[in-house]
Amino acid sequence: MRIHSGDPLHTRIIASWRARASRSKGPRALATRVGSLVIAVAILRTPALGAQLPPFTAVSAGGWHTCAMEASGSLWCWGMNDMGQVGGSGPDRCNLLLEGFHDVPCAKQARRVPGDQQWKAVSAGGEHTCALTGDGGVWCWGSAHNGAIGAPARGECKAAPGAPSQDCVSLPTRVTTESSFVAIASGYVHTCALTASGAVYCWGRSGWGVLGEAETTSEDLLPPTRVAGVPPFTAIVASAFFTAALDSSGQAWAWGAIDYAAMFDGGRYTPNRTPQPVAPGVSFRSLAAGARSICGITREGATLCWGVLPSRADDAPELRQPPAVHTPVPVGTWGGQRPTEAQRDAWRFRDVVLGWRQGCGLDAGGQAWCWGAYGAQGFGLSGAFVVTPIVIEPTLVPTPIGGTQRFTALSAGMAHVCGLSAEGVVSCWGVGLSGQLGNGRDKSSAAPAPLKSSSK
Numbered sequence: 001m002r003i004h005s006g007d008p009l010h011t012r013i014i015a016s017w018r019a020r021a022s023r024s025k026g027p028r029a030l031a032t033r034v035g036s037l038v039i040a041v042a043i044l045r046t047p048a049l050g051a052q053l054p055p056f057t058a059v060s061a062g063g064w065h066t067c068a069m070e071a072s073g074s075l076w077c078w079g080m081n082d083m084g085q086v087g088g089s090g091p092d093r094c095n096l097l098l099e100g101f102h103d104v105p106c107a108k109q110a111r112r113v114p115g116d117q118q119w120k121a122v123s124a125g126g127e128h129t130c131a132l133t134g135d136g137g138v139w140c141w142g143s144a145h146n147g148a149i150g151a152p153a154r155g156e157c158k159a160a161p162g163a164p165s166q167d168c169v170s171l172p173t174r175v176t177t178e179s180s181f182v183a184i185a186s187g188y189v190h191t192c193a194l195t196a197s198g199a200v201y202c203w204g205r206s207g208w209g210v211l212g213e214a215e216t217t218s219e220d221l222l223p224p225t226r227v228a229g230v231p232p233f234t235a236i237v238a239s240a241f242f243t244a245a246l247d248s249s250g251q252a253w254a255w256g257a258i259d260y261a262a263m264f265d266g267g268r269y270t271p272n273r274t275p276q277p278v279a280p281g282v283s284f285r286s287l288a289a290g291a292r293s294i295c296g297i298t299r300e301g302a303t304l305c306w307g308v309l310p311s312r313a314d315d316a317p318e319l320r321q322p323p324a325v326h327t328p329v330p331v332g333t334w335g336g337q338r339p340t341e342a343q344r345d346a347w348r349f350r351d352v353v354l355g356w357r358q359g360c361g362l363d364a365g366g367q368a369w370c371w372g373a374y375g376a377q378g379f380g381l382s383g384a385f386v387v388t389p390i391v392i393e394p395t396l397v398p399t400p401i402g403g404t405q406r407f408t409a410l411s412a413g414m415a416h417v418c419g420l421s422a423e424g425v426v427s428c429w430g431v432g433l434s435g436q437l438g439n440g441r442d443k444s445s446a447a448p449a450p451l452k453s454s455s456k
Contacts, residue, residue, distance in 0.1 A: 052453070053076070053110060053451060053452075053453050054070040054071075054072070054074070054424070055070065055071065055423060055424025055425070056068040056069060056070050056076075056420060056424045056425075056426050057069055057070060057071050057420075057424065058121070058122065058409070058420070059409065059411050059418045059419075059420045059426050060122050060123050060124040060411050061124060061355075061411040061412055061413030061416060061417065061418045061428070061436070062079070062085070062123075062124025062125050062126065062127075062128075062129065062186065062413050062414070062436075063080070063124075063125065063126040063127060063188065063413060063414045064079055064080035064127075064413070064414060064415075064434040064436050065077060065078065065079030065080045065081065065085050065086055065107075065124055065129070065413075065434065065435075065436050066078055066079050066124060066411075066413065066416070066418055066426075066428065066436050066437075066438060067086075067113075067122045067124045067129055067131075068110070068122075068418075068420070068426050068451070069119055069120075069121075069122050069131075070424075071424075072118075073117075073118035073119050073120065073134070074112055074113075074119070075087075075112070075113040075117075075119045075122055075131060076110040076111060076112050076113065077107070077110070077111060077113055077124070077129060078107045078108065078109055078110045078111060078435055078436065078438040078451075079106060079107060079434050079435045079436030079437075079438070080094070080104065080105075080106050080127075080434035080435070080436065081105045081106050081107050082104050082105050082106075082127075082157060082166075083127045083128070083142045083143040083145075083157050083166065083168040083170075084141055084142050084157055084168045084169060084170025084171070085124070085125075085127055085128050085129050085141065085142030085143065086106075086107045086111060086113075086129075087111065087113035087114055087115075087129070087141060087170065087171065087172065088111065088113075088114050088170055088171065089105070089170060090105055090107070091107060091111070092105075092106050092107055092108045092109075092435060092442075093105065093106065094106035094108070094433060094434050094435050094442040095433065095442060096433050096434060104434065105157070106434050106435040106442065107435055108435035108438070108439075108440050108441060108442055109435075109438060109439075109440050109451075109452050109453050110426075110438050110451055110452070110453050111453075113141075113172065114171055114172075115171065115172050117131075117133050117139065117172060118133060118134050119131045119132065119133060119134075120132050120133065120134050121182075121183060121184055122184070123184045123185055123186040123191075123238075124186060124413070125142070125148060125186030125187060125188065125189075125191065125238075126143070126148075126186075126187070126188035126189055126240065126414075127142050127143035127145065127148075127189075128140055128141065128142030128143045128148045128149050128186060128191070129141055129142050129186065130149070130150075130175075130184050130186050130191050130193075131172070131184065132181055132182070132183075132184050132193075135180065136179075136180025136181050136182065136195075136196075137174055137175075137180070137181075138150070138174070138175045138177065138181050138184060138193050138224075139172040139173060139174050139175065140169070140172070140173060140175055140191065141169045141170060141171055141172050141173060142168060142169065142170075143166075143167075143168055143189075144167045144168055144169055145166075145167070145189060145205075146189045146190070146204055146205035147203055147204045147205065147222045148186070148187075148189045148190055148191055148203075148204040148205065149169055149173065149175070149191070150175035150176075150177075150191060150203045150204075150222060150223065150224060151169060151173045151174075151175060151176070151222075152222075155167075155168060155169065155170065156168065157170065175203070175223070175224060176223055177201065177223060177224045179193075179195050179199070179201055179224070180195060180196065181193040181194060181195055181201075182194055182195065182196050183235065183236055185236045185237050185238035185243070185289075186238060187204070187210060187238035187239055187240055187243065187289075188239075188240035188241075189204055189205040189207075189240075190202060190203065190204030190205050190206075190210050190211060190238065190243075191203055191204055191238070192211075192227075192236055192238055192243055193224070193236075194233060194235070194236045194245075197232060198231070198232025198233045198234065198247075198248075199226055199227075199232070199233075200212070200226070200227040200230070200233055200236055200245060201224040201225060201226050201227070202224065202225060202227060202243065203222055203223060203224045203225065208241050208242065208256040208257045208271040209255055209256045209257075209271045209272055209273030209274070210238070210239075210241065210242055210243050210255065210256035210257075211225065211227075211243075211255075212227035212228070212230075212243065212255045212273070212274060212275055213225065213227075213273060227255070227275060228274075229274060229275065230245075230247075230253060230275045231247045231248075232247065232248065233245040233246060233247055233253070234246050234247065234248055235286065235287065237287050237288060237289040238289060239256075239289035239290060239291060239292075240291050241256055241257040241291065241292060242254050242255065242256030242257045242258050242271075242289065242294075243255055243256055243289075244258075244278070244287050244289055244294060245275070245287075246284055246285075246286075246287055249283065250282075250283030250284050250285060250298075250299055251277055251280075251283065251284075252277070252278050252279050252282070252284050252287060252294070252296060253275045253276065253277055253278065254272070254275065254276060254278045254294070255272050255273065255274060255275040255276065256271055256272065256273075257269075257271045257292075258271070258272050258276060258278055259307075259326060278294070279296070279304070279306070279327070279328050282296070282298060282304065282328060283298060283299045284296035284297060284298055284299070285297055285298065285299050286351070286352070288352045288353050288354045288359075288412075289354060290307070290354030290355060290356070290359065290412075291354075291355070291356045291357070292307050292308035293305060293306065293307030293308055293309050293354060293359075294306060294307055294354075295331065295352045295354055295359060296328070296352075297349060297350070297351075297352060301348050301350075302330060302348070303330065303331040303347060303348070303349045303352055303361060304328035304329060304330060304331070305325070305328065305329060305331055305334070305359070306325045306326060306327055306328045306329065307324070307325060308324050309325060309334045309359075309372075330344075330347075331347050331349070331352075331359075331361065331398065332347055332371070332396075332397055332398055334396065337396060337397060339397075343397075343398075346363060346369070346398075347361065347363070347369065347398055348363070348364070349361030349362055349363055349369070350362055350363070350364055351409065351410060353410045353411055353412040353417070354412055355372075355412035355413055355414060355415065355416070355417065356414050356415060357372050357373045357415075358370060358371065358372035358373065358412060358415070358417065358430070359371055359372055359412070360401070360410050360412060360417050361398060361410075362407060362408075362409070362410050362419075365406065366406030366407050366408060366422075367400055367402075367406060368400070368401045368402055368405075368407055368410060368417075368419055368448075369398035369399060369400055369401065370392070370398065370399060370401045370417065371395055371396060371397060371398045371399065372394065372395070373392075373394035373395075391429075391430060391431065391444045391445065391446045392429075392430070392446050401417075401429065401447075401448065402419070402427070402429075402447065402448045403447075405419070405421070405427065405448055406421065406422070407419035407420055407421055407427075408420055408421065408422050413430075413436060414431075415430050415431035416428055416429065416430030416431050416432065416436050416437060417429055417430050418437075419448060425450055425451070426438065426450070426451040427448035427449055427450050427451065428445070428448065428449060428451065429445050429446060429447055429448045429449065430444065430445070431444050432444045432445055437449055438451040438452060439451065439452055440452040
């Protein structure tokens with residue numbers, strides 16, 4: 001991935017990854033030391049290899065891990081587990097093909113998250129996971145970096161053999177707050193939650209103003225703090241660089257790098273640290289947040305997107321990055337494309353999700369359509385995080401995925417996508433080097449592969 005020299009957040013994230021191999025304490029520190037008795041209980045609660053998976057009701061793809069929830073309220077996670085974001089320790093090792101990350105703790109198959117909580121919602125973030133219980137309580141685990149889990153570090157994790165210990169929390173830890181929540185959204189290093197009355201509380205790293213704080217005395221914000229000066233919201237989404245929400249009229253609001261495209265136009269850009277209305281005059285019924293773009297489905301059923309659209313194709317010179325888009329445009333029209341009438345009908349999605357450089361939509365029949373670039377050589381935060389043959393050919397045009405497979409919901413992670421079928425089966429595709437596809441391997445897949453609870 002080509003890094004723009006004028007993009008300070010890219011530089012900061014890349015530097016933080018490199019620093020992990022040489023720093024044991026400081027801004028990148030993340031933490032959790034768990035007593036031997038608790039670890040023993042966590043191991044006893046982990047399903048035996050080969051155990052049959054239950055039908056799931058929801059799925060959430062994070063940076064390099066994934067979680068799914070079953071009807072009984074149990075939660076299962078898999079993928080990168082260097083910071084305990086999957087829950088508990090281990091149990092596998094993955095090779096991410098990056099210097100210092102050749103033997104990383106991961107889970108190549110689904111594991112039940114330790115604890116007796118009855119979960120009702122889950123959101124997988126960059127290196128952390130947050131979930132809601134039936135009483136509206138919020139619990140988080142994984143990287144304690146910058147306060148994303150809403151609690152102080154209580155232990156240590158190792159990213160790889162010989163690497164310094166990092167602060168983390170590997171078991172669900174309740175976030176201290178007097179509020180009760182109905183929805184949760186985890187960004188890369190921050191988290192926001194929505195109350196029944198429509199109030200939003202955020203915590204974690206305040207970079208770019210993603211927490212909605214006009215004035216901050218620290219880069220990290222704890223405990224959860226209410227976002228002020230906004231109407232009641234009905235939905236909320238979080239990205240690496242911004243947070244967005246919908247009010248009851250369908251108006252979209254955003255704070256942080258809400259016009260991230262401006263940086264790619266060669267001009268100076270100042271992020272918005274307080275929520276602002278975006279896409280005025282358009283009424284949405286849902287929103288999706290990508291790393292540098294937003295898509296929304298209007299109340300009339302059209303899918304509109306803007307920002308730096310997820311279609312960069314570094315390994316295909318003939319597919320250049322389309323110009324940044326500051327106002328919403330119909331899906332599939334960026335780069336000068338003119339969809340046919342049949343394409344426009346097929347692309348009237350009932351759900352849309354965005355990752356780092358990919359997007360997917362779900363049509364009325366449950367067919368997944370995807371566009372962008374993921375799995376290509378050079379993909380990743382540092383431009384060399386994934387060195388693998390192309391998994392899916394980069395494309396600017398939504399393309400059917402999965403053959404005859406049909407889904408009821410989709411979720412996009414950093415470089416992978418997961419779909420949930422009507423039968424409750426989770427299938428994932430894209431980059432899988434940290435086990436985030438859950439198919440028992442640390443390999444990538446161009447086609448949706450069903451989740452497994454065994455590495456065999």
